[in-house]
Amino acid sequence: MSLRYLGTGRRKTSVARVILVPGETGIVINGKDMREFFTGREILAKIVEQPLELTSTLNKFGVRVNVHGGGNTGQAGAIRLGIARALVLNDESLKPALREAGFLTRDSRMVERKKYGKKKARRSPQFSKR
Numbered sequence: 001m002s003l004r005y006l007g008t009g010r011r012k013t014s015v016a017r018v019i020l021v022p023g024e025t026g027i028v029i030n031g032k033d034m035r036e037f038f039t040g041r042e043i044l045a046k047i048v049e050q051p052l053e054l055t056s057t058l059n060k061f062g063v064r065v066n067v068h069g070g071g072n073t074g075q076a077g078a079i080r081l082g083i084a085r086a087l088v089l090n091d092e093s094l095k096p097a098l099r100e101a102g103f104l105t106r107d108s109r110m111v112e113r114k115k116y117g118k119k120k121a122r123r124s125p126q127f128s129k130r
Contacts, residue, residue, distance in 0.1 A: 005089045009082030011107050014070030018082030020090060024062025029079065044076040051084040051103045055094045061087075077107060 005020040027034040027048060038044040052058040063083060067075045084103035088095045098104050112121040119125055 005086040007082040007084070007086030007089065009078040009080065009085065011077035011081065012070045012074035012110060014067060014074035014078040016065055016067040016075065016078035016082045018079065018086050019064040020083070020086040021062040021064065022060065022090075025059050027063040027065070029065045029067060038072060038076065041072060044072055047076045048079045048083070050080055050101070051087055051098060054097060054101055054103070055087055055091075057087065061090075081106060 003022060007018040007020070009016040009018060029037040029048075034045055034048060038048075049058065052061070052063075065079050065082070067079060069075075070078070080103060084098045088098060088104065095104070114121055117124075
């Protein structure tokens, strides 16, 4: 069995488990090709490829991803973080460039919870004088 590099990425409520396989090419997400998984949203495919393009390793690694939770944007962000972490495991010298681009930083923003007496997290019911 060949050497593999694992990375976990999270964003909003999405969790992505990423496996980098040296010598292969292509990105497979939940058993589908990346372009097929993110149909009609080319920008999400670009977000996923960013760490590989920055480090010039797009054709050196095959990427296999299991992702669940959240929506398209959160999943793309989680995959990007997972790929960046796996690349650092492969080659520690890539860390400064990935850190500088912000690909190793976990985006901690989460949806604010709904409070009682409110319609949403902060939206109050409409006030009526009479």
